[in-house]
Amino acid sequence: VxxxxxxxxxxxxxxxxxxxxxxxxxxxxxxxxxxxxxxxxxxxxxxxxxxxVFGNLDDPDSPIAQRLVKETTYRYKQALGTSPKMYRVPKGEITS
Known part of the structure; x- marks a missing residue:
């Protein structure tokens, strides 16, 4: 509006x-x-x-799904109940 x-x-x-x-x-x-x-x-x-990294979170073989298995991640403001789909890797935690 x-x-x-x-x-x-x-x-x-x-x-x-x-x-x-x-x-x-x-x-x-x-x-x-x-x-x-x-x-x-x-x-x-x-x-x-x-x-x-971008991809299909529902496909366990996708590069993003594989990365989420390996990396320590968090979702910003998850407590708000907005179901965020963007994952973040804490600074200094990237392993690949």
Whole structure:
């Protein structure tokens, strides 16, 4: 609706006003562009240190699922009950 209250209320501070549609938006991991073309999200493709990994958490053979088995991870603000799907590796904990 354009009131921007969702920007202030977002616990992750990731909402932004889309300059084209002029409504609140958030990252969709390039669902309509890169993912639709069988590629990874732009952030993953362009990360110079390869610190970002993207994939299917439901596929135990996917690179991301394999990585989650090996790494110590946490999910940011999980106690809020928002079921976050982004996993983070604590600084200094990366093993692969």
């Amino acid at each position: 354009g009131c921007m209250y969702c920007l202030a209320a977002c616990p992750y501070q990731v909402r932004f006003i889309n300059p084209v549609t002029r409504v609140a938006d958030k990252c969709d991991f390039c669902r309509k562009t890169n993912l639709a073309a069988g590629k990874e999200p732009a952030c993953v493709e362009s990360c110079p240190t390869k610190a970002l």
